[in-house]
Amino acid sequence: MNSTHARFLRIIPGFAAIALATSIGLVGCRQPTERVPPSEPAAMETVKPKRASLPRIVEQPGTIQAYEETHLYARVSGYVKLPRDAEGRILSDIGRKIRGAKLDKAGMEIEPGEVLAELAVPELEQEVNQKKALTRQAEAEVDQSQKAVAALEANIAAMTAVVVEAKALQERWESEFKRIAKLVKDDVVAIQARDETEHQLKAAGARVSSAEAAVRKAKADRDKGMADVKAAEAKVDVTKAEAGRAETMLGYAKIRAPYDGIVIARRANTGDFVQPNGGKGEWLFTVARLDPVRVVITIPEVDAGLIQIDQAEVKLSIPALTDPGLPATIKITRTSWALEPGTRTLRAEIDLPNKDGRLRPGTYVVAKLFSPRPEAWTLPATSVIKQGDAMNCYQIDEEGKATRRAVQVGRSDGNLIEVLRIQKQGSTSEWEEFSGSGSFAVRASGLMK
Numbered sequence: 001m002n003s004t005h006a007r008f009l010r011i012i013p014g015f016a017a018i019a020l021a022t023s024i025g026l027v028g029c030r031q032p033t034e035r036v037p038p039s040e041p042a043a044m045e046t047v048k049p050k051r052a053s054l055p056r057i058v059e060q061p062g063t064i065q066a067y068e069e070t071h072l073y074a075r076v077s078g079y080v081k082l083p084r085d086a087e088g089r090i091l092s093d094i095g096r097k098i099r100g101a102k103l104d105k106a107g108m109e110i111e112p113g114e115v116l117a118e119l120a121v122p123e124l125e126q127e128v129n130q131k132k133a134l135t136r137q138a139e140a141e142v143d144q145s146q147k148a149v150a151a152l153e154a155n156i157a158a159m160t161a162v163v164v165e166a167k168a169l170q171e172r173w174e175s176e177f178k179r180i181a182k183l184v185k186d187d188v189v190a191i192q193a194r195d196e197t198e199h200q201l202k203a204a205g206a207r208v209s210s211a212e213a214a215v216r217k218a219k220a221d222r223d224k225g226m227a228d229v230k231a232a233e234a235k236v237d238v239t240k241a242e243a244g245r246a247e248t249m250l251g252y253a254k255i256r257a258p259y260d261g262i263v264i265a266r267r268a269n270t271g272d273f274v275q276p277n278g279g280k281g282e283w284l285f286t287v288a289r290l291d292p293v294r295v296v297i298t299i300p301e302v303d304a305g306l307i308q309i310d311q312a313e314v315k316l317s318i319p320a321l322t323d324p325g326l327p328a329t330i331k332i333t334r335t336s337w338a339l340e341p342g343t344r345t346l347r348a349e350i351d352l353p354n355k356d357g358r359l360r361p362g363t364y365v366v367a368k369l370f371s372p373r374p375e376a377w378t379l380p381a382t383s384v385i386k387q388g389d390a391m392n393c394y395q396i397d398e399e400g401k402a403t404r405r406a407v408q409v410g411r412s413d414g415n416l417i418e419v420l421r422i423q424k425q426g427s428t429s430e431w432e433e434f435s436g437s438g439s440f441a442v443r444a445s446g447l448m449k
Contacts, residue, residue, distance in 0.1 A: 045443065046396050049436040052378045054411045054418060056306050056371040062297040062316075064363040066288035067351070068259065073283050075252035077275035078119030080268050080284075092116040094266055098287060100259035113257035116285055117268050124250050131243035138239045142232035149225035156218040163211040170204035177201045261289040264361075293359045294333075295350040297367045301339055304346040306371040307332060314350060315368040318359075325358060332369070377436040378416040384409060385444040393419075394441040402447050407434065 083091040092098070102111035180197040184190070255268075265286035268274070274284065295316065299307055314330040336347040350367075352359060384393045384407060391409050394402040408431065410418030421431040441447055 044396065044400060044402070044441060046439040047380055047383065047442050048439055049377045049379055049419065049434070051375045051436070052416055053373055053375045054378065054413045054416060055373055056303065056369075056411065057413070058299060058303045058306070058369040058371070060297050060299060060367055060369070062295050062365040062367045064318075064352075064359050064361055064365060065294045065296050066261075066264075066290055066361045067292050067294055068261075068289040069264075069361075070258055070287050071283035072116070072255055072258075072285040072287065073276070074119060074255070074274040075276050076119060076121055076124060076249055077273070078121040078124075078253055080270055080272040080274060081118045081120060082268065082270050083115060083117075090266075092263055092266065092285065094263050096263045098257040098261055098263060100257045100261065113259070115254045115256055116263070116287075117255040119253040119255070119274065121250065121253050124246065124253065128243065128246040128250050131239060131246045135236060135239040135243050138232060138236040142229060142236055145225060145229040145232045149222060149229055152218060152222035152225050156215060156222055159211060159215040159218045163208060163215055166204065166208040166211045170201065170208050173197065173201035173204045255284060257287060259287075259289050260291075261287050264288050288361060290357060290359075290361070291354045292351045293354045293361065295352060295365055295367065297348045297350070297365075297369075298340075298343065298345040299335075299348055299369075301344040301346070303369075303371075304339060307335060307346065307348055307369065308371070309334060313370045315370070316350075317366045317368075318363060319366070320363055321358065325356070326352065373411070376410060376418045376420070377434050378418055379440055380442055381412055381415055381417045382443050382445070383440050384417050384419070392444065394444050394447045396439045396441055402441060404447075 085091055098114055098116065100113040101109050104110050177194070177197045177200075180194045184194045263285055266284070267282055268284040274282070310331050314332065316324075316326055316330060318324045318326075330350060330352075332348050333351045334349050339346055348369075379393060384391055386392075390406045392404050392406050395405050396402055403425075405425075406423040407419050408421040410420050412418070419434045422434045424430040424432050
């Protein structure tokens with residue numbers, strides 16, 4: 001045996017020992033296999049349908065607007081004069097709170113609003129003076145006509161007395177004529193006496209006719225005088241109306257606050273010449289009524305039918321104000337009812353009190369509208385799952401067997417979902433109203449295959 005062969009034989013037993021030790025070590029580390037019994041399936045959680053009302057929630061941005069906003073224009077031509085304080089500051093400048101007209105219960109003005117500006121119109125003042133003078137003149141003419149009528153009434157009385165006197169004379173001569181005629185017949189007096197008496201009788205009759213004509217003329221003059229009185233009185237009415245119109249136009253020279261509010265814009269300056277332009281010219285002031293204010297919200301067409309006045313509750317948030325001081329209960333005050341043709345939206349408004357002026361027009365608002373809906377059968381939202389194009393739930397029978405049922409659903413608030421109809425057992429096309437009977441799996445996703 002050579003040296004190489006002997007060295008190899010000495011190495012081999014070492015390898016064998018290592019292999020054997022390794023094999024023994026591996027066998028000693030292996031643990032015996034234990035059989036773990038299969039765990040019991042967890043009990044399926046079920047739920048019965050319940051009746052609930054899921055309000056429709058519409059969240060839309062909105063804007064605070066003034067309750068009223070008015071542009072004030074000049075009604076007459078003139079030069080502007082602005083009221084100022086002792087230091088020369090304009091009293092009707094922007095941001096100034098103004099006092100408007102005061103009205104009684106019938107809506108009649110009992111106190112005018114404060115003056116924001118005054119227009120100098122001297123020619124209109126002269127016209128007012130002229131109209132007043134014409135009124136006084138017309139009233140004097142009425143007085144004169146009435147006195148003329150009184151004189152004519154006295155003349156009628158005098159003429160009537162003349163008629164009475166003439167008739168008495170006529171009766172005397174008529175009696176005398178009869179007496180003389182008898183004497184003539186008896187040949188007591190000459191026929192000439194009868195003729196003279198007859199002549200006097202005729203003269204007396206003529207005087208009666210003349211006096212009666214004078215009475216008729218006096219009455220006609222009286223009637224004409226009364227007509228003159230009425231004409232003079234009508235003239236007074238005309239001149240008074242003209243004077244009143246001139247005074248009204250002069251009143252327009254004072255630009256007054258229409259209501260309590262605030263001046264939000266001013267274009268008028270001292271010395272400006274302004275003139276009426278039918279509302280198309282430059283306005284002088286813009287004033288706003290800020291108590292209350294309006295919150296304007298635009299509702300999409302799909303939700304417009306759900307908004308009912310005094311029914312839909314609203315929650316408002318104003319990001320710019322940490323404490324806007326809003327009422328506890330807020331509801332829609334009014335809607336436009338008709339949709340805007342371009343945007344297909346409904347304008348809804350909410351009136352909010354604003355005594356402290358905290359709410360400013362133009363402020364951004366977020367509104368959540370909760371529209372009440374009738375109760376319906378509901379399931380937890382997790383009980384209904386979409387599979388393909390269908391909405392399904394799993395009905396659990398008394399033995400715990402789950403049966404998939406297709407359903408037609410309505411609204412969901414994230415926790416509950418309305419179930420309107422359910423597919424009939426054994427049918428793929430027939431539906432029936434969901435009656436709320438039976439139990440359903442709470443988590444439908446766990447039963448999907």
